[in-house]
Amino acid sequence: MSTPLDHARHNKKACEYLSSANEFPDWVVTTAFYCTMHYAQAIIFPHQENGVIYKNLDEYFDKNKRVGDTKHGVTLNLVRKLHFAISEKYRQLKDVAHTARYNDYQLPSVVVSKMRRHQKAIEEYCEQMCSGNASQNSSTAILSS
Secondary structure: OOOHHHHHHHHHHHHHHHHHHOOOHHHHHHHHHHHHHHHHHHHHOOEEEOOEEEOOHHHHHHHHOOOOOOHHHHHHHHHHHHOHHHHHHHHHHHHHHHHHHHOOOOOOHHHHHHHHHHHHHHHHHHHHHHHOOOOHHHHHHHHOO
């Protein structure tokens, strides 16, 4: 079974491939979001809360979901709570990917470019967190891009 980090890197490759084709902006943004979703899960879990250690999102969601919750929404809330520095970029990616999947697949190139920049910033932040080399200065520099 692949890890969230493996899955994030796999989705990044898919995103880059689709981006190079310059034909499916909706899927570029969608794969960019799924890349960041897996990166977020890689830095969130395992997660301890109220004395319970959750190994992954499924465990956390099963024990903490409320009526109307979705896994995407719960992940966003955990990102806000635990990694606020990337939360706004993550939220924007989530929202634009949702729009692309369900409402309007024709995204302007300026929006796609912005979402790719968000994906790259989140990716760099999470890679640093996963490698244990995260520092406040380097994370701040990445997020200001």
